[in-house]
Amino acid sequence: MLNFKTLILIFFLFFIVACSNVQSNTPNNMAADSNVKLGLTYLKAGESDLAKKKLLLALEENPQSSLANDAMGYFLESVGDKKAAESYYQNAIVLSNPNEKGASFNNYGTYLFRSGRAKEALKYFRLAIADPKYLQVAAAYENAGFAALALSDKNLARSYFSKSLQYDPKRIKAKQALRKLP
Numbered sequence: 001m002l003n004f005k006t007l008i009l010i011f012f013l014f015f016i017v018a019c020s021n022v023q024s025n026t027p028n029n030m031a032a033d034s035n036v037k038l039g040l041t042y043l044k045a046g047e048s049d050l051a052k053k054k055l056l057l058a059l060e061e062n063p064q065s066s067l068a069n070d071a072m073g074y075f076l077e078s079v080g081d082k083k084a085a086e087s088y089y090q091n092a093i094v095l096s097n098p099n100e101k102g103a104s105f106n107n108y109g110t111y112l113f114r115s116g117r118a119k120e121a122l123k124y125f126r127l128a129i130a131d132p133k134y135l136q137v138a139a140a141y142e143n144a145g146f147a148a149l150a151l152s153d154k155n156l157a158r159s160y161f162s163k164s165l166q167y168d169p170k171r172i173k174a175k176q177a178l179r180k181l182p
Contacts, residue, residue: 032062036071043075051075066096070107077111085111102127102134110143118150138168145177154181 039054055075058068073088089108096104109124125144128134145160158181164174 028061029065032058032065032068035061036065036068039075040071043078048075048079064095066092066100066104069095070104073107073111077114082115086115099133102131102140103136105131106134106136106140106143109140109147113143113147113150118147122147122151138164138171138174141167142171142174142177145174149177157181 035054035058039051039058041051042048042054043051052075055068055072058065059072062068069088069092073085073092076082076085076088089104089111093101093104093108105124106128109121109128112118112124113121122144125140125147128140129137129144134140141160141164145157145164148154148157148160158178161174161178161181164171165178
């Protein structure tokens with residue numbers, strides 16, 4: 001019969017083996033996030049080949065990253081591949097953890113708005129606004145204001161721009177849009 005110390009040792013060894021297996025199967029999140037940042041920096045600098053390379057690497061390192069999926073969606077949108085972009089934006093929503101949902105909703109809403117789909121965009125801006133963990137609420141309210149303007153709902157737009165400024169009084173676009181409204 002095994003004594004208590006032997007049982008503890010066996011349990012400890014199983015625990016170590018299990019932890020090492022989990023670690024080896026865990027995606028390299030830090031590397032993926034770094035490659036997303038590099039990819040977006042390259043994109044901003046007009047280096048689309050390098051941007052794509054870094055974003056593909058980020059997705060290879062962590063295909064479950066909502067950040068990498070959002071970034072790839074933005075890249076594909078910027079090069080005109082809207083169908084593929086939409087797929088990546090939608091994946092980002094599905095993959096996002098509760099702390100990232102609001103950002104993914106706002107990003108997808110922004111994509112929809114830029115695609116001329118203001119009514120659909122407004123739905124996603126509202127989802128971002130409703131997310132209690134989303135920190136960029138002022139941006140989502142501002143985006144919702146522009147979507148409401150595109151839908152010719154000036155009262156709703158005014159309300160959203162005002163809310164945006166309550167959260168962040170320095171939002172220049174919201175101030176300008178509010179001044180232009182009768």
